[in-house]
Amino acid sequence: MIICGLDYGEKYIGVAFSDESETIAGAHGVVVRDGRGNWLQELKKLFEERRVLCLVVGRPITMSGQEGYATDRVAEFIDQIKKVSPLQVELHDERMTTLEAERYLRETPVSGTKRRSKVNQLAAQILLQSYLDQRKNKK
Secondary structure, three states, rough: OEEEEOOOOOEEEEEEEEEOOHHHEEEEEEOOOOOHHHHHHHHHHHHHHEEEEEEEEEOOOOOOOOOOOOOHHHHHHHHHHHOOOOOOOEEEEEHHHHHHHHHHHHHOOHHHHHHHHHHHHHHHHHHHHHHHHHHHHHO
16 A cells, blocks of 8 residues: 655645555655645645555644644645545644754755755655554554
């Protein structure tokens, strides 16, 4: 089964996919959010091409364990996805994924402009890998 990880962003949606054994997450890229909803069709196409069976979306939780300020926006984002795709959606704690992605990218020669779009895809990969590892440990 292929699982897709999505890192919600106001401008960029980071996308990552698992391998078929659900062991390793790999960054795929970003989908640019536009005001016309083209991003929804682009995501739907990716889900179909990769034969995705489940989506993992970052759940915005504060360091104290409370729901974050973006909780409502993520819920709306999921509702929009459900309008174009019947896939099961799992929420997974996304604490520190963006910080970890930014820290990693600071250590690479990626420029500031390119770094902004790379952060979301790397955060999606980190989120999905965390989800996969947690599932594996529960089994």
